Amino acid sequence: MTSTIDMHCRPATGTPADAYTLGPLQSGPSCCDPEPLIRVENLSLSYDNKPALAGVTLDIYRGCITALIGPSGCGKTSFLSSLNRLTDLIPGCEVEGRILINRQDARAPDLDVQTLRRQVGMIFQKPNPFPLSIRRNLEMPLREHGVRNRSELCDRLERTLTDVGLWDEVKDRLDTPALALSGGQQQRLCLARALALEPSVLLMDEPCSALDPLSSAVVEDLIQRLRGRYTVVIVTHNLAQARRIANYAGFFWVRERAGTLIEFGRCQQIFEEPAHDLTAAYVSGARG
Amino acid sequence: MAKYGLFSMTITSNLDRFMTLAIWSAALLVAAAFLWLLGDVLWHGAAHLSWSFLTEAPENAGRSGGIGPILVSTLMILAVAVAAAVPLGLATAVWLTEFIRPGSSFGRLVGLSLDVLAGVPSIVLGLFGNAFFCVYLGLGFSILAGGLTLACMVLPIFIRTAEAGLRAVPADWRNGAAALGLSRGAALIHILLPAAAPALAAALMLGIGRAMAETAALIYTSGYVDRMPSSLSDSGRALAVHIYDLSMNVAGGDPNAYASALVLITLLIIINSTALWLAENLLQRRIVTA
């Protein structure tokens, strides 16, 4: 018997038609009611018995954008991968601690990992569209998750591509290879691919770092629009970007060879009045 | 200083010239050897080639008549070998790349035994095939026994080549598929296997090439009866065995041996281009367009 995590937490406002079209651009780190969707308690992670993360405890709030910052190698990617259990795929990777997603244990051995990953989507640093056509990139995962109805598939295809602002650019060449798109378009396609599965959480691992400033701005705008509808956790090395888009921020640092969470709080507080010297030095650009 | 520089430059360019010459002559030599071989077979074989040669039964120990039954036996043996080796080989390659921990000792043991198996001389495999398939399993001298022995022979190279192809598929796609909640099977069918299709086709062609050219392993297993086979349990003579027999055991068999060799080469070219075409159109097309 496998259990699944029920995360129907999207506000059920509006008609079904506009329920999927992302709302207007919200600006500035305003905040939503701080209700934790993901609770991480004392998470530790090691690769081949070498610790990479130690004792991370934090809450990720529903509908908010949480930015994770910190120097290279401090375990940000490892942290993200433990949330959707991508760490299961890495031989020698051990995770300890508790991860509750919507009050359910995401680390339970009997949890249906495929459903978990459908609900907790992930965008990688390097755009990774499949070597398929644009259409099949979106439709194949949907079909595998049981969406077989043709008109439903077409609907979601158009809706998600419109959401990521790609529809007008690709609607005449849906059957051409996705790998022929530019890097920025590929990353937006990956975002559309994740959105098509209607996740409630999106994990983004430096989604803009492989893109030029213009494409990066486009993707950043998109992430802003996800606020409220999705719970976003974004890793970024771009502090200005974190400051622009995030509601909450967490600062990681390597201590005794393992990544630890030094400070977590409202974005404004982390950047303007950090409680910790390391954080202050890092956000002011003095260290890291 | 300048003089020294100039001096060393002339040395390099002389060395360069020599290297260029050596590399070109090596390439030419290889090409010439291949063309000479092909020309020789064409020259001696083409004269005897005709439609009736392809369809008629051999007469007078193969000195006259055609190779009809031999062609049929060859294709049947090949079909058995491919039907046995491809599913088994593909499953093993997938297991080696996708289902075991990299560097696991059992995986390494399997890899090692494959490499040893790949180096076993075909005559030894023929003896094994005879003892195991013909005698122990009671298949006798038959096309089935011959095909299965060939399957054992081509499995190692097929698996190793397919494995390399699968390993070359970028990890980004594996992670991307997993992050979308796709099952391992779905990732394999929709992404990994199609992306590795050219390598899989190459693996198939290497295997078929070895199987078609095989003589030693077949003499003991499928035998050399040159009648038209009526079923898989009949003995059948493969083309390579026929060529060997005509040129070694039959006085005056050379002209037909050459003609048969020409047929063998043509058959190889046809099968290889079909495999390439299939890989591009069935598996790859889904990747690029559909």
Ligand SMILES: Nc1ncnc2c1ncn2[C@@H]1O[C@H](COP(=O)(O)OP(=O)(O)OP(=O)(O)O)[C@@H](O)[C@H]1O
């Ligand atoms: N698959 C792996 N096997 C072994 N060690 C790993 C693996 N992945 C990461 N590590 C180690 O774990 C530590 C944390 O890595 P991680 O990739 O999580 O850092 P990061 O904060 O994402 O860094 P970056 O900002 O460079 O992406 C590093 O010391 C790294 O060497």
Ligand SMILES: [Mg+2]
């Ligand atoms: Mg990282």
